[in-house]
Amino acid sequence: MDVTNQTIQVAMVADDGQCVSMHSPGNIEEYENGKKYGNLTAVFLTSAASIDFTFARKYWKDGKWQDRVARPSDYHEWKNYEWKINSTLFWQHVRMERDTRLALTDPYVLSDFPIATDKLAEWKTYRAKLRSVPADNSSATSMDQIVWPTKPS
Numbered sequence: 072m073d074v075t076n077q078t079i080q081v082a083m084v085a086d087d088g089q090c091v092s093m094h095s096p097g098n099i100e101e102y103e104n105g106k107k108y109g110n111l112t113a114v115f116l117t118s119a120a121s122i123d124f125t126f127a128r129k130y131w132k133d134g135k136w137q138d139r140v141a142r143p144s145d146y147h148e149w150k151n152y153e154w155k156i157n158s159t160l161f162w163q164h165v166r167m168e169r170d171t172r173l174a175l176t177d178p179y180v181l182s183d184f185p186i187a188t189d190k191l192a193e194w195k196t197y198r199a200k201l202r203s204v205p206a207d208n209s210s211a212t213s214m215d216q217i218v219w220p221t222k223p224s
Contacts (some may be wrong), residue, residue, distance in 0.1 A: 083111040088130035088137070089149045090114075144213065156212055162205060163218060169204050172219070176201075193223040 078085045079099050079178045091111060096102060104115040132152060142149075145158035178184055179194040186194070187197055198209075200220035208217050 073146065073147065080116045082114045082116055082131070083108070084114050084131045086153055087149055088132045090131065093126070107125060143198050164214070165205055165208070165211075168214075168217075169201050170219060172222075175199050176222075190223065195222055197221075 079104050080093055082090045084090050093128055099146055102113045104113060106113055127141050128139060130139050130152065130166060143154055144166055146157050147154040147158050148157050180191065180198065197220055204217065204219065211217050
């Protein structure tokens with residue numbers, strides 16, 4: 072690429088095509104387009120190309136930028152040129168949400184909380200259902216598929 076009279080940015084690309092950083096070097100001669108630096112490859116971008124470039128919507132494959140859909144969720148990872156769900160991260164997220172909901176019910180089950188016996192039983196049942204959310208939703212792959220129990224009124 073002829074870089075004379077052009078503002079250059081350098082995208083540093085991982086082996087899976089994902090751009091992990093982008094910067095404007097003070098001296099472009101520090102980099103060689105297409106050369107590996109550690110485990111990353113330098114890919115030059117002119118300022119015109121950089122305007123439409125986003126980390127989230129592009130990946131590098133076969134010597135050119137390819138379009139990709141945005142990351143579906145925080146628990147998806149880019150692998151083999153596509154988004155894959157990381158089940159461990161997903162279930163950590165579900166459990167974190169479940170634990171937050173459980174913590175919000177703590178006052179209702181304290182021994183000195185003024186509550187009628189029937190209402191206490193409702194809260195205890197609700198808490199038990201919250202604890203079983205991961206097991207009851209084991210086939211879920213998105214938060215939209217998680218069925219949460221109804222909180223007592």
